[in-house]
Amino acid sequence: MCMTSAPLSFRPEELLADVIARLIGDVRHVAVGNASPIPATAALLARERGNGRPYVSLLGSPQHTFWTDGGRELFDCAGQGRIDVFFLSGGQIDGHGNINLVSIGDYAHPKVRFPGSYGSAHLYYVVPKVILFRTEHSRRTLVPDVDFISAPGANAPNVYRPGGPIALVTNRCLFSFANGRFTLDSVHPGHSVADVVENTGFDFDRPAHVPDTEPPSPTTLKLLRETVAPQLAEVYPQFALQVFGVGQSALTG
């Protein structure tokens, strides 16, 4: 992040975790995918604030998941509506909320190939609150139209779809998503609306006055550093050390 004014009393990761925790809201079950330390921080923060609610599943950690019926149980849970919040990202995300985890260029002869769609082509439809999270906010990642739709942002009205995207959180701002479009909700401290416009490849709505993202309160920072960080260190030791220990910010994008 480019911080031009006085040094902030919090780290960018702490701001993002606080933003995401507010988006999670009061729900029963949040699941976080592999290699997602900031969403995991947010989910654990939400659980601390809610005195144990929501239930938090951190995929890839046997200590933080209850599943005993194999890999399918996560998707069966989601299909039934037993997961309220999930996180997805994309090599590309477009203004319609479509995400691309597969390739850039022609699918048969891609210029760039990503790992693949994982569970997105199911979870994006059935989890009520999907939060899109991409720390690199640039015209490379936030595009007018994705080259490959791993999962679409919206469907025709007759398609069964109890879930979908509610927001996109980046290193620069928070967008909300409704009716097939993004709206700029707030801009993080140190960034400007002009910054966001300049670095976003898709068209979005915005109010006449776009507020700054509310910084994390002293109470939140204390909770993050003293209560959440030790729990996080069980699953993400490097991240916990870098962000909440003595190291540098892990987020440079």
Next chain:
Amino acid sequence: MFQAAKSLDDALSAIADGCMLVVPREVAGVPMHATRALIRRGVKRLHLVALPTSSLQADMLIGAGCVETLETSAVSLGEFGPAPRFTAALTVGTIKMKDATCPALHTALQAAEKGVPFMPLRGLIGSDVLKYRNDWKVIDNPFGNDDPIVLLPAIKPDVALIHAAMADRFGNVWIGRQRELATMAHASAKTVATVEKIHDGNLLDDPVLAAGTLPGFYVDSVAVCERGAWPLGLPDAYGADAGHLAEYARMAATVEGFAEYLDKYVYDKCAA
């Protein structure tokens, strides 16, 4: 039905050139020792199904020229970066890719284990994953009213290849909570297991162990391979060898480096 294997190569003889082979995701225990043996043997034209994702195993099999078709939801080395041989094969177009989404693979194997021709799955409609899968169909839910839903044909592999903590002399394999290994075995015509060790006695005699046991009824051969998932980890037993995986990511970035890796860690049996 189960027969004790005379050797690892003997156990792997069920995996013929051109067969459909199903393998598990990284956290379920990946038979890497057996994978190196298959590469040494020079297995060809595999239709590899990775349930539902893969990492080092698929990347090595692709790089070594063993794979004709890959059916999975993602291949990545995780924190060690993109899977270099997978990425190269797809950008050049040397293998046929059947992109899926994780629950579609679980569901299609569940269809096979039930002996039914297909299963429905929510989601997928409007995605390019569905668009490029000519073998998947959309129907109108016959119990609903204007409710399109995707049907997935059963995936019936020729062989399931798994690695687990232990087996007994009756071919029963203890898989613990890695239940997708059971789904793979139920769905496949044959199952080959490598295990860390042999358990004295019968795993099905103890109700606590029996609950986590894949019965030998489904298992065709078992070979003992201590640290058989190395350099990947085996859940509840040992972790991944991060140093080695970083070395792999570095070496496999080029064709020449990958060839050197194979020479050093696969063809040289002492190191395998």
